[in-house]
Amino acid sequence: MRVNGIDRNTLLVIGIIFVAFNLRPAITSVGPLIGFIRDDLEISNGMAGLLTTVPLLAFAFISPFAPKIAQKFGNELSVLIGLSLLGAGIIIRSTGFLFLLYSGTILIGLGIALCNVLLPGIVKQNFPGRLGFMTGIYTFSMAVWAGLAPGLSVPLAHHLNLGWKLSLGLWLFLIFIALFFWSPQVRGKASPSVQYGTKQIPASIWSSPIAWQVTIFMGMQSMVYFSMTAWLPEILTSKGIGIAMAGWMVTLMQFSGLPANFYIPVLADRLENQKGIALGIGLFSLAGLTGLLLGKNTLILVFSIILIGISLGAAISHALTLIGLRAANAEQASSLSGMAQSVGYLVAGIGPIAIGILFDILHAWTVPLIMLIGVTVLFTLAGIAAGRNQYVFDTVKSQKQASLH
Secondary structure: OEEOOEEHHHHHHHHHHHHHHOOOHHHHOOHHHHHHHHHHHOOOHHHHHHHHHHHHHHHHHHHHHHHHHHHHHOHHHHHHHHHHHHHHHHHHHOOOOHHHHHHHHHHHHHHHHHHHHHHHHHHHHHOHHHHHHHHHHHHHHHHHHHHHHHHHHHHHHHHOOOHHHHHHHOOHHHHHHHHHHHHHHHHOOOOOOOOOOOOOOOOOHHHOHHHHHHHHHHHHHHHHHHHHHHHHHHHHHHOOOOHHHHHHHHHHHHHHOHHHHHHHHHHHHHOOOOHHHHHHHHHHHHHHHHHHHHOOOHHHHHHHHHHHHHHHHHHHHHHHHHHHHOOOOHHHHHHHHHHHHHHHHHHHOHHHHHHHHHHHHHOOOHHHHHHHHHHHHHHHHHHHHHOOOOOOOHHHHHHHHHHHO
């Protein structure tokens, strides 16, 4: 089937790419501007850290309900609703009033969460034979603008004299483009929406050990990612690097992960199990965080940031790929996605605010970075366990069979 001369699958791929473009800039653009926001509104580092934590808490709140929302309205319309909430949040956040700053940030989190949860199920349903490739496409797309946003934040706010409010508000243009390219999916659906909560799901996803391992991996690697996104500029300025350059270092971190964003899902889809991928991701993260902790000169810091970027780029792609690989069908993928992103982002949300509070108390970055090294060890172990070649309900079935005997 074709729409305006374009093959339906091609149109869906384009739509997924432009939706993915919007899943990180509204969050990653905040980190380099935290100092401006904190000074302008006279808030603490802990309160400033909430600007990155609040979207994650919103992710955690809405993610379990996203499959039910999709069941009621359909995948396509639900993603459109998510984009609209995200756009409204960007507008409200940019007004500059403290209450609206956090209110808009909540809407941003709700909008992103809807899209986050539903995309793995949409990919599993429409491209079951190309799961790794399509996951790589949309995680790569997500990472491109996630990387550009922090680098552009300070130049927009400071060098172009737009201020932090307009700098954050300009990301609305990506929403309008995504709405334009996604709206054909709502006007004419390529296929029926995935139905959730049907008899094909034999038990509660919450009873599956592998589902929990995927969830822990998702949450812990996200904690490191969002903590780095929020506080890396401040960590680097404490080591003598200028704030504008520090913002571009966040961009370097994001862009360093782009090859891994695309390649890791393709590799994971081809391997019999994915244990080695999780181990490699963990080792890169440990090396990078240790270098950031101990590094004294710019060269070591830059190399450490590249290692962290490769690790985190691989980690988010791998987490989303595991959701598809550990699910037997699109229904299970969406249920697992809801679980992994609800609990996962609730765990992740602890990171930015905890680091801000620790810095307020200790006035040093040593303990926060050691904390992130410990988190890396945990997500590596969880990732190795989640790399077993099993579906989420295989272990549940085997446990039930064992109990019967």
